[in-house]
Amino acid sequence: MRVRVLGTAAGGGLPQWNCACPGCEAARSGPGARTQDCLAISADGDNWYLVNAGPDLRSQLLATPELAPGPGRRQTPLRGALLTSAELDHTGGLLGLREATEFTVYATDCVLDALPLRGVLDPYGGVRWSGLGRAPLALAGGLVATAVALGRKKPRYAVGAPDADDWVVAYRFTDPSGRALVYAPCVAAWTPALSAAISGADCALLDGSFFSDDEMTEQTGGGPTSRSMGHLPIRDTLPYRAEHPDTRWWYTHLNNTNPAAHPDSPQRQAVLRAGAEIASDGMCIDL
Ligand code: MLT
Ligand code: MN
Ligand code: ZN
Numbered sequence: 001m002r003v004r005v006l007g008t009a010a011g012g013g014l015p016q017w018n019c020a021c022p023g024c025e026a027a028r029s030g031p032g033a034r035t036q037d038c039l040a041i042s043a044d045g046d047n048w049y050l051v052n053a054g055p056d057l058r059s060q061l062l063a064t065p066e067l068a069p070g071p072g073r074r075q076t077p078l079r080g081a082l083l084t085s086a087e088l089d090h091t092g093g094l095l096g097l098r099e100a101t102e103f104t105v106y107a108t109d110c111v112l113d114a115l116p117l118r119g120v121l122d123p124y125g126g127v128r129w130s131g132l133g134r135a136p137l138a139l140a141g142g143l144v145a146t147a148v149a150l151g152r153k154k155p156r157y158a159v160g161a162p163d164a165d166d167w168v169v170a171y172r173f174t175d176p177s178g179r180a181l182v183y184a185p186c187v188a189a190w191t192p193a194l195s196a197a198i199s200g201a202d203c204a205l206l207d208g209s210f211f212s213d214d215e216m217t218e219q220t221g222g223g224p225t226s227r228s229m230g231h232l233p234i235r236d237t238l239p240y241r242a243e244h245p246d247t248r249w250w251y252t253h254l255n256n257t258n259p260a261a262h263p264d265s266p267q268r269q270a271v272l273r274a275g276a277e278i279a280s281d282g283m284c285i286d287l
Contacts, residue, residue, distance in 0.1 A: 001143075001175040003041045003285040004067075006050075006060035008278075009034035010209045010255040011089035013056065021219040024256050032262060034281055035060055036089045037185050037253045039205070040067060042077075043175035047141030050081035051171060051183050053105075057093030063282065079140045080104035082132075082147075084185055085168045086111040087155045100126035108132050108147065108166040114158040132169070142176040148197045151188035153230035168230065172197040179287035181205070185253035188230040190240055201247050202287050205279060208234050208251025211260045211267045219257040234260060234267075238274045245275075252279040 007013075014034040015024035027033045036054035048067060050057075061067050061078075069076045080103055083090055094117045097103055105112075109131045112118065121127050136146045151168035154161055170184030180201040184194060187207035198204045209231040210216070216223030226233040234251055241249050251271065254260065260267040260278055271278060 001041065001043050001173065001179045001181060001285075001287040002045055002066070003039060003181060003287070004064050005205070005252065005279050005281065005283040005285070006038040006040055006064060007035035007054060007056055008252045008254055008281050008283075009036050010253045011036065011087065012256055014254065014256040014261060016256045019220065019256055021257055023219065023259065023261060026262060027256070034254060034261065038093070039183055040064060041143065041173055041181070042066070042141055043139075043143035044141035046077060047079050047139070047143070048077045049079055049139060049143065049145075052084055052090040052185070053081045053093035053097065054089050055092035058096050074101065076100075078103065080106060082145055082171060083107035083111055084170065084183070085153075085155070086114045086158060087186075088157075090185075091115060091117060094121060094127070097121075097127060098124040100124075102126060102128075104128045104130050106130045106132050106137065106145070108149075108164070108169060110161065110164040110167055114154070114161050116157065144174045146172045146174075146197070148172060148184075148193050150184065150191070150194065151186065151230055153186075153188060170194060170197060172201065175287070181285070181287065186230055187232050187237065188227075190232060190237060195240070195243070198244050198247055201244075203248035203250065203285060204244070205250045205252045206237060207231050207253055208258065208260065208278065209253050209255045211235060211258050215255075215257050215259075219259075234258075234271065238271065238276060241274050241276050249276040250279040251276060254278070
């Protein structure tokens with residue numbers, strides 16, 4: 001299995017266009033910028049799938065040699081995308097896929113039903129939509145994806161849509177050799193199902209939106225708590241790391257307020273001391 005971490009920021013990216021918090025200012029004037037959450041994954045190195053398709057997708061694809069088209073003039077190794085939610089930072093890039101001729105977007109039924117971009121894309125003809133059940137989904141190249149329902153949080157634009165347990169999901173990916181990776185960029189609660197998915201996995205990429213629950217207020221002077229936004233802060237999930245000692249443990253989907261995004265912060269040191277890591281844009285994971 002080969003994985004390319006295309007983007008590691010939460011919605012807004014780092015820096016966020018309208019934010020002058022200490023983290024955004026540091027990323028504006030030096031290194032440390034991050035694009036919005038996206039993963040590319042392949043079991044055989046030839047057939048690739050995106051996980052999420054955020055607003056930064058075009059620049060992410062252009063920066064990733066494995067995803068370049070060819071050798072045919074209109075041949076692409078990208079077969080499809082799997083969505084972990086309907087949030088705009090996970091779906092805003094779908095518009096940029098309108099040139100596709102054969103591309104499947106997989107998501108839970110409630111997410112597919114809510115996506116406003118679906119009706120916009122359909123007349124272009126190349127994107128198919130496929131609902132995900134709880135059964136493992138066999139993909140090209142030997143990749144298998146199993147969705148794990150993680151939360152009921154709907155995007156603000158879909159607040160009137162029906163409730164469901166799987167507005168937010170994680171994925172457990174496996175390849176034919178049994179290697180496994182869990183991708184869970186939005187974790188509202190640490191459930192037995194999530195813990196079971198991580199058990200035996202070679203690595204996990206987990207919700208690192210916020211380091212602490214009141215971080216938004218600390219850094220910007222106001223705003224909701226991490227938990228109220230459907231994100232357990234790193235401080236609260238780090239203790240679970242010890243239950244999965246053989247799983248390499250990364251945090252991703254970092255909000256621009258998260259001090260752990262910055263290598264010299266005490267929060268980053270706390271992550272490292274617990275045996276976890278912070279993912280970075282462009283990072284490659286070979287399993
Ligand atoms: C989230 O992760 O909580 C959402 O993506 C927030 C947003 O970008 O609107
Ligand atoms: Mn998000
Ligand atoms: Zn900021």
